[in-house]
Amino acid sequence: MSAPSGTVLMDCGAHHVRAGYAGEKGPRLDIPAIVGHPRHRGIAMAAGMNEFEIGEEALVKQGMLSVGSPIHNGEVTNWDDMEKLWTQLIFSELRVIPENHCFITCQTVNAPASQKEKTLELFMETFNAHSVFWGTSQVLSLYSYGLTTGLVLDSGKERTMAVPVHEGYALGRHVVQSEIAGEALTDYLYRQLRTEGYSLGTAAEKVLLNAAKEDLCYVRCSPFARRNRQQHMAASHAGNTYSAASGNAFFGDEGDNHDSYFNPQPLPEESFSLPDGQQVPLRDHRWKTSELLFDFSLYDPENPTAHEPNAKVYTEMGDLYTPPFNKGVSWLPFASIHKCEVGLRPLLFSNIVIAGNTLGLLGARERVQEEVTELYRSNLMSSEQLVNVNIRDMACRGYSAWLGGSMLSRTSMFPHLVVTKKEYEEEGLRVAHCKFL
Numbered sequence: 001m002s003a004p005s006g007t008v009l010m011d012c013g014a015h016h017v018r019a020g021y022a023g024e025k026g027p028r029l030d031i032p033a034i035v036g037h038p039r040h041r042g043i044a045m046a047a048g049m050n051e052f053e054i055g056e057e058a059l060v061k062q063g064m065l066s067v068g069s070p071i072h073n074g075e076v077t078n079w080d081d082m083e084k085l086w087t088q089l090i091f092s093e094l095r096v097i098p099e100n101h102c103f104i105t106c107q108t109v110n111a112p113a114s115q116k117e118k119t120l121e122l123f124m125e126t127f128n129a130h131s132v133f134w135g136t137s138q139v140l141s142l143y144s145y146g147l148t149t150g151l152v153l154d155s156g157k158e159r160t161m162a163v164p165v166h167e168g169y170a171l172g173r174h175v176v177q178s179e180i181a182g183e184a185l186t187d188y189l190y191r192q193l194r195t196e197g198y199s200l201g202t203a204a205e206k207v208l209l210n211a212a213k214e215d216l217c218y219v220r221c222s223p224f225a226r227r228n229r230q231q232h233m234a235a236s237h238a239g240n241t242y243s244a245a246s247g248n249a250f251f252g253d254e255g256d257n258h259d260s261y262f263n264p265q266p267l268p269e270e271s272f273s274l275p276d277g278q279q280v281p282l283r284d285h286r287w288k289t290s291e292l293l294f295d296f297s298l299y300d301p302e303n304p305t306a307h308e309p310n311a312k313v314y315t316e317m318g319d320l321y322t323p324p325f326n327k328g329v330s331w332l333p334f335a336s337i338h339k340c341e342v343g344l345r346p347l348l349f350s351n352i353v354i355a356g357n358t359l360g361l362l363g364a365r366e367r368v369q370e371e372v373t374e375l376y377r378s379n380l381m382s383s384e385q386l387v388n389v390n391i392r393d394m395a396c397r398g399y400s401a402w403l404g405g406s407m408l409s410r411t412s413m414f415p416h417l418v419v420t421k422k423e424y425e426e427e428g429l430r431v432a433h434c435k436f437l
Contacts, residue, residue, distance in 0.1 A: 003415075004100060007021065007101065007409045008020075008101050012033060012071060013071065013156055013157065014033060014071045014073070014157045014158050015182070016030055016398075017032075017033045017055070018399060018402045026396070029093055029094070032055050032056065034069050037066050038065060052081075055088075062203050070085060079118060079122075082122075083126065098128055098130065099128050102132070102133065103123055103131070103133070105134055107119070109139075109163050109175060110172045116433070117429040120132055120134070120419060128421075129421070131421065133414070135405050137401040139163075139169070139170050140404030140408065141401045142404065143168075144400040144407060145353045145392055149166050149344075149351065151163065151164045151165070151336060151353070153354050153391075154354075154355040155181050155355075155356040155358035156358060157181060157183050158179065159178070160177065160293075161176070162175065162335070162337075164344075176335045177332065178296060179307060182357065184299060185217075186213050188292045189209060189289040208275070212272040212282065214357065216270045216286055217287070217361055218362035219290045220291075220367075221366070222325065266284060267286060296308050296328055309331065311336070314338075323375055325374075328371075333352055345384065346387040350390045353392045353400075354391065356398065357397065365393045369389065372389050372391065419435050419436075
């Protein structure tokens, strides 16, 4: 069988779809992962409307359409819409001939086996693709950081999950996740503004609110970290061995952003505009919204444990470990790593990477760094090797899975990982379980 003329990479999530050619600097397309159908089919056809709309077009016309995402919580729930979305990307947006191209699809860890089979069947039977590779999003995100072993803290629209990866394989049994993610933060901001008399109920206003959350909200330093830093600085001025450089290494400093992060004063008020021109000011909302990420109990104060992950951690003596602060996003990597083998934990703690746009808020990486470090040092076993907790981040964290897939496609082993048309014809759907791990 001849080699493909190129590799097409599609990273489909519940919020956005990124698609393009592997080997390029980034995806060519980044569109909303929604499909819209006319509410009144007969009237729509008479008016010359399309049978369905994808992405931005669906958003623009959502007043006349029933819109929704075919993916929820990492699983495809509407295969008809998923096929429409892929069809639009392949033939209308990228304009490729499937018979001549290899396709990489990115889907979340622990996706059901039936989803792998259906994906392979669609690409081989419907699109007649040259070859297909199924990539686990979190593993590919780790590749984009140049690592094959580490822990991926991935926060998207619907879920935040900590996924340990060892030598390129996701340890699915040790995943710890929470439904507190981007959508929950937007809803939490909406509830704050609603109590002040702002009504932001339309779909267009929700889109603007989500954009305001991403652009204007930030993460403040936790009280215990600010207190620790003041003690460190006092010790430094007293002539002790502590230095500012060592303190920054402990807290994961990355330049000038560090001093503003520890500033006890909130950032000034900002505002965003509604479609009618009304200005909505954001004051304490800017940091209170992101506080939900670090304290899941805020989402439902009447039932504070409802959104906590059920993962438990035990001390060296066998007692249930109680963290020094409320459980939030920092608990996820800590609990996930403690589910792994003891010998693997130091390597995972020193290689935690961030994926997904929800943790792109100003100060989020520093807050995760300080809290995971506090959790790690307060429950360190005598047999464990002391390591520096290292949280890695990149500006294009939302594209990390796509970039990791692009890097993988250029390796010498990639042709041996894909399922070719010939293999599919000879072995059928069972080949998916042999190569799509």
